[in-house]
Amino acid sequence: MSAFETRLAELGVTLPDAPAPAANYVPYVQVGDLVHVSGQISMKDGAFLTGKLGDVMTAEEGAKAARSCAIALLAQVKAACGGDLDRLQRVVKLVGFVNSTSDFGDQPKVINGASDFMVEALGDAGRHARSAVSAASLPFGVAVEIEGIFQIK
Structure with missing residues (x-):
């Protein structure tokens, strides 16, 4: 078990199998390092975590949805590393999309759920640049979608 996976286990997190893409794209692309x-997308117990922030979901609920996206991101990175998460050097950037009403302004608080998790799980390697933006809707009605760039060795 990698050092990062040991830390995840301490947090009570087991990485799932990397989710398969839902359309005509690949789950990740490696360019250099x-x-x-x-x-x-936000998932819980194998089901889509849906809802619109500012309507039926609070920022705190959205942060939990963002955390689920972060776990899926790490699962994809593990797959990209041939199963060896210790090849991960750092999280470079996250871009978070929040399914929210036009007057909802707490997108950063929602995406903090992913950012805080990355730092909690990975330490300084989890510190990253970030964007948090509103979306009028997201695929399958999910609450949050996050993409990321990671440096590996």
């Missing part, structure tokens, strides 16, 4: 991971 960077892995670009396609958007991962």
Whole structure:
């Protein structure tokens, strides 16, 4: 078990199998030492975590949805690393999309669920650049979608 996976286990997190893409794209692309991971959507217990922030979901609920996206991102990175998560050097950037009403302004609080998880799980390697934006809707009605760029060795 990798050092990162040991830390995840301490947090009570087991990485799932990397989710398969839902359409005509690949889950990640490696260019040099960077892995670009396609958007991962909010899931819980194998089901879509749906809802619109500012309507039926709070920022705190959205942060939990964002955390689920972060776990899926790490599962994709593990797959890109041939199963060896210790090849991960750092999270470079996350871009988070929040399914929210036009007057909802707490997108950063929602995406903090992913950012905070990355730092909690990976330490300094989890610190990253980030964008958090509103979306009028997301695929399957999910609450959050996050894509990421990761540096590996």
